[in-house]
Amino acid sequence: MPFLFAQNVVPAVPIWGEKDIYFPINRVYCIGANYWDHVKEVGAEGRERPFFFAKPADAVQVCREGKSIEIPYARNTENLCLEVELVIAIGKNAPEAGEISVAEADDYIYGYGAGIDFTKRDWQNILREHRQPWELAKGFDASAVISEIRDKHRMPDMDEAVLWLYVNNQERQRGNTKEMIWKIPEIINELSKNFRLMAGDLIYTGSPKGSGPIEAGQSFEGGVNGVGTFRGLITPRP
Template sequence: MHTVRLKGTSKTLRVGKVICLARNYSEHIKELGNAVPEKPVLFIKPASSIIGRHEAVVIPAFSQDCQHEVELAVLIGKWGKNISAKEALNHVAGYGVALDMTLRDVQNELKQKGLPWEIAKGFDTACPLSDFVPAAEVGDPHNLRITLKVNEQLRQDGNTAQMMRRIPEIIQAVSEIFTLEEGDVILTGTPSGVGAVKSGDRMLAEIEKVGCLETPVQ
């Protein structure tokens, strides 16, 4: 069982599932050579893939290309099904910093075969996650600088304003398929600049008004 903390409160929430939105930043779509999706592309990371602050990403022996993807994480604060975009932000408890660690070589091989690629996204330690800031403290989540450094070198530098689908639309789409429960987390996609990490690297992910997440690689 993994729990997350809402900063400034005594509240902790048990994470049930982590729902991820792929291909939500156009420049990231271009850098991977993917097509722009007509509908949201969703996948799930198991809660067992979550690690907290300063815990290490462990690259599995079966991959030679583990890549970083920094993302704005949305913490769901109350139950909902078929949530309208108008009501969606009322279901948000807070925002956090996440890394969607991806075994790119494994993912590409599985995609070429037409197979599911959860192995590449859901392995143990694949979801470093910060504490969450209450939603009211963030204000507009659609205008936040989002960056990632590896060994102090800037790799990713974007803004959540570049998201193709905004958070209310994401929540609406997700809740039409998966019932959202208190403690669920939604990852909203990554800007361009993704790249490989290796054992001994240190990643520093930061999102304006939300916080930072420092993660070593083992």
């Protein structure tokens, strides 16, 4: 099939412990406000219906285990924030019709990664005020980080995994997946009601309290115990 111009490289994540095997990214879904302490932090109440947003596949920046990456400070913002998240890697196509039940959800998981969700907080506040979509605040270039993906059979259970994030060597976040409002099978079930989940989809599962700003010149380091780690530097805008 001839194309008008050269096709972009397919965004992909290396598989931990495997040589030259990659997880091709299809779609990137994110759930908002999914930890009890974070919900209280932003002034929400109770177990409300989950809400989701998306990021482009090519917005994901890969950080290999033991390596460091550089990410330029996002354009058109003065308040770039970051938060650590557990990331689900879907490895099996859902049926064309119907949803994935809570009981079936684990069958569709290939593995997990540790990630960062970056947000232009100033833009998010403006968009919230005007009841507009969040793309400008969430879907920008380099708006997500992910570690190498681990096969779920080569890692511990994710029901009680510790998440942590440091900025400039100062602890910013520490939480546990047991504090999730919507658990992993429930997230997959809810998404499948509206989208056909496909092999290659990534799902960022929310973050504990402590999300805050990062400046150009500051470093970050974090991860999810038993899953993976990442570290990097925010560089000045080009």
